[in-house]
Amino acid sequence: MTLNDLKWIPRGLCLGLLAFAIFGPLTNLVLWAVTERWYFPHALPLEYGFTYWAKVFSPRGNATVSLLTSVMIACLTVVVSVGLAIPAGYALARLKLPLRGVILLLLLIPQAFPNLPVYVNIARIFYQFGLNGTILGVVLVHVTHGLVYAVWIATAAFSAVDGELEEAARSIGASAMRTFVDVTLPIAAPGLLASSIFVFLESLDEFTGTYFVGAPDVSTLPLLLYTAGSGGNYQIASITALVLLVPSIAFMFVIEKFLRADVLSKVGR
Known part of the structure; x- marks a missing residue:
C-alpha cells in the first residue's frame, strides 16, 4: 500500500x-x-x-393553534417587510443616493447587537403603547430583522436588472411606473421571492422577540418548543422541531433555484 x-x-x-x-x-x-x-x-x-404525535395535534394540544399563529405572523411579516423593501431596494439600486453604503449598514444594526437587551427594551417601549401580547407587536419585532434580508436582497435583485431594458421601454413611450411594473419587477421577481422566503423562515423560527413581546398571549411554535424542552417533554419538543424543520428545508431548495449567482454578486454593492 x-x-x-x-x-x-x-x-x-x-x-x-x-x-x-x-x-x-x-x-x-x-x-x-x-x-x-x-x-x-x-x-x-x-x-x-406515534402517541405523542396524536397528543401534540389533538384538539386539546396547542400545536395546531401555535402553527397557524406562526404562519400568520410570518406571512404578515413578509407582506410588511417586502412592501417596504421593494421601494427601498429600487431606490438604493437605481437612484444615486448619498451615503448609500451607510444606509445599507444601518439596516444591519438589529443584527449587530445581542438580541436579549434589544428585545427587553423593545418590550418596555411596546408596553407603553399597548403592543405587548398582540399579533401586531410580534409582527413589528419580526419586521426589524426581516428588513435586513428583504432590503439587501431586493437591492441586489434590482441592481441585477439590465438598465438598457428599462431605457428601451421608456424610449417607446412607457411611463416610469409602467416600466417598473412590466419590465423591472418581473425580472427582479426571483430575487424578491427569495427574500420573501428568507423573511418567512426568519419569522417562523424567531423565539426571543416573540417571547418578550408576545408571551403568554401570543403562542407560536418556537415558544411551544421552548416550553416543552424546558419541561423535559423531549418527544413533544422533537415533534415541534421537526414541524419547524420541514418548511426550512423545502424553502432552501426554492431559494437555491431562484437566487441566481448574478443576483448574489450584487449584494452589498
Whole structure:
C-alpha cells in the first residue's frame, strides 16, 4: 500500500465527522419524535410509536393553534417587510443616493447587537403603547430583522436588472411606473421571492422577540418548543422541531433555484 492510497483516510475521517455533526442531532431528533419510552442506559428507545404525535395535534394540544399563529405572523411579516423593501431596494439600486453604503449598514444594526437587551427594551417601549401580547407587536419585532434580508436582497435583485431594458421601454413611450411594473419587477421577481422566503423562515423560527413581546398571549411554535424542552417533554419538543424543520428545508431548495449567482454578486454593492 502506497502513500497515495492512504490519502483517503484523513478525508474520510473529516467527512465522517462532518456527517456525524450534521446528521447525528437530526437522527436523535427523529428518534425522540417516534419514541414512547427511552431512558438511560439504553442506547436506543425501548418502545416506538406515534402517541405523542396524536397528543401534540389533538384538539386539546396547542400545536395546531401555535402553527397557524406562526404562519400568520410570518406571512404578515413578509407582506410588511417586502412592501417596504421593494421601494427601498429600487431606490438604493437605481437612484444615486448619498451615503448609500451607510444606509445599507444601518439596516444591519438589529443584527449587530445581542438580541436579549434589544428585545427587553423593545418590550418596555411596546408596553407603553399597548403592543405587548398582540399579533401586531410580534409582527413589528419580526419586521426589524426581516428588513435586513428583504432590503439587501431586493437591492441586489434590482441592481441585477439590465438598465438598457428599462431605457428601451421608456424610449417607446412607457411611463416610469409602467416600466417598473412590466419590465423591472418581473425580472427582479426571483430575487424578491427569495427574500420573501428568507423573511418567512426568519419569522417562523424567531423565539426571543416573540417571547418578550408576545408571551403568554401570543403562542407560536418556537415558544411551544421552548416550553416543552424546558419541561423535559423531549418527544413533544422533537415533534415541534421537526414541524419547524420541514418548511426550512423545502424553502432552501426554492431559494437555491431562484437566487441566481448574478443576483448574489450584487449584494452589498
